[in-house]
Structures are given as structure tokens and as C-alpha cells.
Amino acid sequence: MMNARFAFVVRRVLLTVPVLFVMSVIVFLIIRLVPGDPVRTMLGFRATEANVIEIRSQLGLDQPLVVQYLDFVGGIFRGDLGTDIVSKASLSELLAQRLPVTFELTGLAMILAIAIGVPLGVRAANGGRRIRRLTEGFVILGISIPDFWLGIMLVLVFAATLGIFPPSGYIPFVDDPVQNLRYMALPVLTLAVGEAAYFLRTTRAAVEGVLARPFVGFLRAKGLSERRIVGGHALRNAAPTIITVIGIQVGVLLGGAVIIETLFALPGVGRLIVTAITQRNYPTIQIGVLAIAAIFILVSLVTDLVVGMLDPRVADGAST
Amino acid sequence: MSGVLEIADLSVQFPAQQKPAVDHVSLTLAAGEIFGVVGESGSGKSTVANAILGLLPPSAGITGSVRLGANPTMFAGGPSTSDPRAPRELLGLPERELRAIRGDIVSMIFQDASASLDPTWPVGDQIAETIRAHRSVSRAAARMQAIALMEEVGIPDASSRYGDAPHRLSGGLRQRIVIAAALANDPRVLIADEPTTALDVTIQAQVLQLIRRLRDSHGTTVLFITHDLGVVSEICDRVGVMYGGKLLEVATTTELFSNPQHPYTRALIAASPAGTPRGSRLPVIPATWSVESLTLAEADSGARHTQTQDAAEESST
Amino acid sequence: MLGILVIIALAAPILAPHGPETVDADQVLGAPSLIHPFGSDVLGRDVLSRVMFGLRSSLLVALSSVALSCVVAIPLGIVAGYAGGWADTAISRTLDMILVLPALLLAITFIAILGPGSTVAALAIAVIYLPILARVMRASTLVVVRNEYVIGARARGAGHFRTVIGHVAPNALAPVIVQASVLSAFALQLEAGLSFLGLGTQPPTPSLGGMLSDGRDVLTQAPWVEIFPGLAIVVAVLAFTFLGEGLRRAFDPQGVTS
Numbered sequence A: 001m002m003n004a005r006f007a008f009v010v011r012r013v014l015l016t017v018p019v020l021f022v023m024s025v026i027v028f029l030i031i032r033l034v035p036g037d038p039v040r041t042m043l044g045f046r047a048t049e050a051n052v053i054e055i056r057s058q059l060g061l062d063q064p065l066v067v068q069y070l071d072f073v074g075g076i077f078r079g080d081l082g083t084d085i086v087s088k089a090s091l092s093e094l095l096a097q098r099l100p101v102t103f104e105l106t107g108l109a110m111i112l113a114i115a116i117g118v119p120l121g122v123r124a125a126n127g128g129r130r131i132r133r134l135t136e137g138f139v140i141l142g143i144s145i146p147d148f149w150l151g152i153m154l155v156l157v158f159a160a161t162l163g164i165f166p167p168s169g170y171i172p173f174v175d176d177p178v179q180n181l182r183y184m185a186l187p188v189l190t191l192a193v194g195e196a197a198y199f200l201r202t203t204r205a206a207v208e209g210v211l212a213r214p215f216v217g218f219l220r221a222k223g224l225s226e227r228r229i230v231g232g233h234a235l236r237n238a239a240p241t242i243i244t245v246i247g248i249q250v251g252v253l254l255g256g257a258v259i260i261e262t263l264f265a266l267p268g269v270g271r272l273i274v275t276a277i278t279q280r281n282y283p284t285i286q287i288g289v290l291a292i293a294a295i296f297i298l299v300s301l302v303t304d305l306v307v308g309m310l311d312p313r314v315a316d317g318a319s320t
Numbered sequence B: 001m002s003g004v005l006e007i008a009d010l011s012v013q014f015p016a017q018q019k020p021a022v023d024h025v026s027l028t029l030a031a032g033e034i035f036g037v038v039g040e041s042g043s044g045k046s047t048v049a050n051a052i053l054g055l056l057p058p059s060a061g062i063t064g065s066v067r068l069g070a071n072p073t074m075f076a077g078g079p080s081t082s083d084p085r086a087p088r089e090l091l092g093l094p095e096r097e098l099r100a101i102r103g104d105i106v107s108m109i110f111q112d113a114s115a116s117l118d119p120t121w122p123v124g125d126q127i128a129e130t131i132r133a134h135r136s137v138s139r140a141a142a143r144m145q146a147i148a149l150m151e152e153v154g155i156p157d158a159s160s161r162y163g164d165a166p167h168r169l170s171g172g173l174r175q176r177i178v179i180a181a182a183l184a185n186d187p188r189v190l191i192a193d194e195p196t197t198a199l200d201v202t203i204q205a206q207v208l209q210l211i212r213r214l215r216d217s218h219g220t221t222v223l224f225i226t227h228d229l230g231v232v233s234e235i236c237d238r239v240g241v242m243y244g245g246k247l248l249e250v251a252t253t254t255e256l257f258s259n260p261q262h263p264y265t266r267a268l269i270a271a272s273p274a275g276t277p278r279g280s281r282l283p284v285i286p287a288t289w290s291v292e293s294l295t296l297a298e299a300d301s302g303a304r305h306t307q308t309q310d311a312a313e314e315s316s317t
Numbered sequence C: 001m002l003g004i005l006v007i008i009a010l011a012a013p014i015l016a017p018h019g020p021e022t023v024d025a026d027q028v029l030g031a032p033s034l035i036h037p038f039g040s041d042v043l044g045r046d047v048l049s050r051v052m053f054g055l056r057s058s059l060l061v062a063l064s065s066v067a068l069s070c071v072v073a074i075p076l077g078i079v080a081g082y083a084g085g086w087a088d089t090a091i092s093r094t095l096d097m098i099l100v101l102p103a104l105l106l107a108i109t110f111i112a113i114l115g116p117g118s119t120v121a122a123l124a125i126a127v128i129y130l131p132i133l134a135r136v137m138r139a140s141t142l143v144v145v146r147n148e149y150v151i152g153a154r155a156r157g158a159g160h161f162r163t164v165i166g167h168v169a170p171n172a173l174a175p176v177i178v179q180a181s182v183l184s185a186f187a188l189q190l191e192a193g194l195s196f197l198g199l200g201t202q203p204p205t206p207s208l209g210g211m212l213s214d215g216r217d218v219l220t221q222a223p224w225v226e227i228f229p230g231l232a233i234v235v236a237v238l239a240f241t242f243l244g245e246g247l248r249r250a251f252d253p254q255g256v257t258s
Helices: A002-032 A038-046 A049-058 A065-078 A091-126 A129-144 A147-161 A177-211 A214-221 A226-263 A269-278 A282-310 B045-052 B095-101 B123-134 B139-152 B171-182 B201-218 B229-235 B253-258 B263-271 B296-300 B307-316 C002-010 C047-083 C085-098 C103-114 C118-145 C148-155 C160-196 C208-218 C224-251
Strands: B003-013 B022-030 B034-038 B061-068 B106-109 B189-193 B221-226 B238-243 B246-252
Touching (some): A002 C103, A129 A177, A147 C160, A226 C103, A269 A282, A282 C103, B022 B034, B034 B201, B034 B229, B106 B171, B139 B171, B201 B221, B201 B229, B238 B253, B246 B263, B253 B263, C002 C224, C047 C118, C047 C208, C085 C118, C103 C160, C160 C208, C160 C224
Parallel strands (some): B106 B189, B189 B221
């Protein structure tokens, strides 16, 4: 049994290798696919002949494509991510500053969304007509309202009118935890609402599906309380579906973070990318995209492993 | 006859249907007997079973009476809400009290055992769970009892099988787990809704034998629902025949096969290979006389025979 | 509801009370009034008129991106589902690569390469939806090819091409249409998000996302500049969502679409 589990983990981890390869090629090609001369586009009016040659060799663009790619990947493995063209800062250091902000934002939003969406979904799955209708309304609105507009409206109410939370900005957690959370409150809430709606819908559908299965009839016939049936059995059986969706939604959340960081002036990786695009700062765009994509791929891997471990058939190594 | 379970004038009407699913059914289960309810699908036999334990959807309209342990001597003391073993009317009982009865005093097992077990739970825990739902015993004690039950229903190497997920057991063993879970609290009544239909013939015979053996050792009363007259002849003491929501006739198993009263029963016996005496010709059912053509009007007047029907009976024996 | 929105978008030049770029210097950040029902913005432009024109450009990007995606995805899905084998593997695996990156990040990557603008935004959104639509088309094709009329057509000697055009494609299309209308709702949100970041529709063309970005600094003084364009997005998204649900109920009761 241990062997089957081990084989499953190895198989899933190996599957990540081609995905990482494709991702690294896409990111690598960003700068090479720019129409015309990327260096001139990048430098704009600052492009002097000397400048262009210097940057071009600094980026290795005068080398053959395969050599460029190997250099690029080699750099990543050595932890040398290059330098920011505009600020001349080391991209590794820049990333080290920016990543924690994005982690905090998406992590808190994810926790909040799960805390709202999953219990409500369970309630909706075995609740009466009133709660079903209420949650349905929340789902439709939560999915239809663009998160950045929701953010603006939250700022209008909680920052501009009530003055409870600051409208934008960031204070590092290590400097002042309380202030940090006050600044994070609105962005986290903004990101979490849409996701909570998704989780609610998924949980409701999954738990409903389980409750319709014959074994639930036997649980009732055994005299178990509805609470134990839902909590002990339905949720346990619905867990793989819910966790899979949570894993997929991490991607949506990371995408949303790009917009929300810009809206609330949070110095995260998303805002780094957006600023870099407007400055045509290609190396920084590459590293930002690389970082977020890597997180996304890693989360997908972990999700699949967790779901696999939850399924007794997978743990037994039975082929699906 | 001391009735362990008395069903009187039970009718069930589902909202979107014209005819009642169960139409004025009355029957009494005697202590320790295996009572078979036989009928084709849609005859209302499973609806009766679900009505007893209050497992029908709330939208179903139920009238009549289902009385548990209506023993006249016990009844004299009056129904008490505190003692779950006291005689009482089950219809209209609040969900909380019904839950206390389900799996403790009246248990039920369903057709497909594979589908009756939670695929994510160890099989042993699903037995222990029933015990802990009704008795305040420790986890460890419930586990010991569950293992003993697994041994009793004939699961080899029970203690090492305890932690297995359902999919690791064969269909026959899974049905044994289901039976163990249903009998965990030594109920007075076991309702078995087509418990062997999904199993192949050899396993089916073993499970039937097990149910009979458990009845003998525990004195459990069994309501055995099936569409298979062969199974009826093998296990049941008495039989009720259902058609179109009505209970057409009730008789001891020997009586039913030797002297069926209702034309539908005769057709059923004639159509069932197990019902025909060995060595006789296969039954011939004329085109004018088939189970499908039997209208409810005919079913109502049980004693009325038409000439065609009699001719059919004669040609089939 | 969707019909009304489309009419507003199409007829914006006729219906709009003011030009979208007409500056009324006396009405800078004017509150909603009879002349400017949705108020006016930081340059004194009529918000209602800009919402109408913004809806026009947002719908244009959203719908053209989904349409473009369909045009590519439908043949790919049919080939993958009908031919099977290595063609299926090649198409499915290639499209899977698109899903390596989170959707919005992929769109941003596209824009990073080709530069901001509404055409690039539409292209990027189209690429994101390619694998989803192709997958639905493939699944739907797999269901349809098992039908007797398809086998019958082949038996009567119809070639692969005629079988696909005449029998498979028309019958397999419904789930894709359902999925496309659902995706239109998301496309609208994506376009608005990209324009909000300044990466989609470029000023001076009014777009709903762009208006929200412009009005952020004056949120406290003139909330109407932010409220109405956002409401327009929500209403449009809801319209597509309900259309999709309705179509799903009508065409795809088995639920091939996600």
C-alpha cells in the first residue's frame, strides 16, 4: 500500500516536469516574440547605439536561441534572475520583497473565501428553500460583479464614507501587524467575495450529489443524525471535488491579485508586472510571470496529491 | 398472533402521481417470522418498507397506521416517549424519535450493498458507527463489537478486514458488512429491501442462509421484500403479494404455492421458473392473458375469474 | 435584457444625449441631473453617454474574442473528436499548454509581447478560451458520432468531410454555443479588468474598465463616475449569464458544458 502511494506521488511529480518546461519556454519567449527590436522598444527614446548594444549583450540576445534559453534556465537554477532594466535592481531581491505581499493577499483571501463559501455551501445543500434562494443570489452576484469594481465600491463605503479602513497602501506585517491587517482588509475582502461564491456553488453541488447517493439512505436507516451524515460522510465524500476546485481557483485568485494589487497600491508581484508592462521592462515581466506561474503549478501539484491521498482507490494504486 | 409490527390501512400518495403508490395495505408481522412481500417493480413494496421507517420524502401523503410492538400486555402501560422499546405509532413521529428507532429497534438494508456503504470510510467503522449512534460506548468497545459482528456474519479474518475500504471487499462480503451494520444493535425488526438482487446466484444463496441463521439465533423479525418468488420459497415463512399498490393476498409460503387465491398470484407463479414444480412443462401464457394486461379492476375483485384466465391456469399446470 | 444592451451598444451614437468626448467645462464632476442623468466626469464629459459608448467597445471586444475563439476551436474540437488517435492527442495536448498559466496572467503575457490595445486584448481573451471551447466541441462530437445517422451517412458512402459538415457539426454545436455565451460573461469581465489596468482599450476610446480607472482619484467627490460604469458591467455580465443558463436548459440538458 505504501508503494502504491509512493508510485502515485512520483508519477504526479514527474508530470510536472513537462509543464514546467512549457511554462519556462513561454516565459523565455516573451522578450523574443516582441515585434521589431525588443531592446529598442524597451529603451524607447533612451536608445543610443551604445546603450542598445550593451543591453542586448547583457540580455544575451546576441547569442543563438538555444544558448539563450539554457542561460535563462541556468540563471533561474542559480538564483540569478537578472536585473531590472529601469531601476537596475537585482530581480531576485525585488522578487523577495514583492512575493510576501502577494502571498499574504492571496493566502488570506483564500482562507476567507473557504471560511465563507464551504460552510454556506453545506448549509445550502441540505437546507430549506429560503437559504437556497439566498445563497443562489449571493452566488450569481458574487460571480457577476467584477472584483475590481467591488473593491472600488468597498473603498467608497468603508474607506471614503465610514473611514474604518484605509483606501490603499501597504505596511509590512513585521513593521506593524495591526496596521498591516487594516491595510489588507479591503483587498482581501474584495478578492474573497467572488471566490467564496465559487466555493459555495461547488460545495453545494458536490454535497448535494453525495446526499443523493444510495449509501446516504442506509446512513439514515442506521439512525444517524443529519448532522453526522452531512459532517461525517457527505463532506468527506465531497472533499476531493471541493479541493480540486480550490486548487484551480488559486490561478484565478493569482490573476485577480494582479488587478487588486494595482487598485489598492499593494507592492506585490502583480503590480510589479503591470508597472513593468507599461515601462516595457521585459526582464521584470518575465520574472514576475515566472514566479506566479510557478506558484500556480506548485499549488496544482499539491492539490492533486492531496486529492489523491484522500481517495482510497488512488492510495491502493488502482488505475482510474 | 402477537404483532411485532402492525401495518393498518397504510396508504401513500406521491404528489405528482394519480394513483396512490400504496393503497390501503394492512399486515401484521409475528415475532421471529420472515415475512416476504413479493411484487414487480412499481407495486409499492419498497414504498411500504420506506414508510415504516419514515424514510419517504416529506411531500408524500401518508395515511393509516404503522404500529411497533403493539403487544396488548405491553400496551396497557400506555405509550411512553422516554423508553424507545415501548409500543408506539411510527407514523407522524418526530424525526428525532424516528432516528432513535432506526438502526436500533427497526433496521433496514437495501438492494445494492456496494452502494450502501460510504466508499471513503473503513467498513468496520461503518458498523461501529451504528452502535455509537444508539449506545454510549467507547470507540474501542464499539470497535470490538463491530469485529465480533463481522465474525458472526462470516467475514474471515475480521479484525484485519476492519480498516479496509469497501472497494477492497467482494460484493458478497460487502453485503455481509451491511447486514452486520443493520444488526449491530440487535433490532427487533429487519426490513430487507431486495437484499440479494444485485448478487450472483451462489452469493445470493449464502446471504439468504445468513439472514435465516441470524433470525434463528437472534429471534429477529424480518420483512423481506423481493420480486423473486424463488427467493420467497427459499426463505419466507409467510408471503404477501402486492400489485398496483394493493396487497392482494397473504398466505403461508406453502399455501401460496400450493393454492394461490388471486389470479395475479397464479400468473406470477406460472411465470416464475422457481414456482413451477420440477419436471413440468414451461408455463404457456396465452397472448390474451399477461401480467401487463391485468387491469386494476381485475386486481380488485380477487375472486373473479374469467374463462380465459382459467384456461390459462389449466394450460400452465 | 441582453437585447436591450445590444441595442444600446449598437445605437449609442443615436441614443447618447451627448458625444462621449464632448467636454462641458461648466459641468466638471457634475452630480447626476436632468441634462446628465449619470453625472459628468473629471473633464465634464457626460457619464451616461460614455457608459453607452463604453458598453459598445466592451461588448465588441468581448464578443469578437469569443467569436474568434469559436472559429478556431470548433474545427479543432471536431477534428480531435471525430478523427481521434494522434490528431486528438496532438490537438488536446497542445491546447492544454495554454492552461499552464492562469488565464489573466496569460492575457497579460500576450499584451506584454504585443503591446496594449483592444485588438490585442480580444486576441488574448480568444486564446484563453480556445482550450475550453475546443474541449467542449470535442466532447460533444464524441457523443454525436456515436449516433445512427452519422454511421448511416458513412454507410451510404458519404466522405469524412461531408459527414462532418452535414451531420456531425450541426448536431454537435449546441453545447459550444451554450459555453460561448457563458464565456462571453467572463470575457466582458476580463476586458474590463484589462482596460482598468490600462492594458486593454486605450483612451480616448471610452471603455467601461477605462472609465473606472480614470475616476478612481475622484471617487469621494464624484462617486457616480465609478458607480454607473461598474453597474453597466454587472448588468451586461448578468445578461450573458442568464442567456447561458437559458440556452443550457434548452440545448444541453445532459451537461457537456461546465
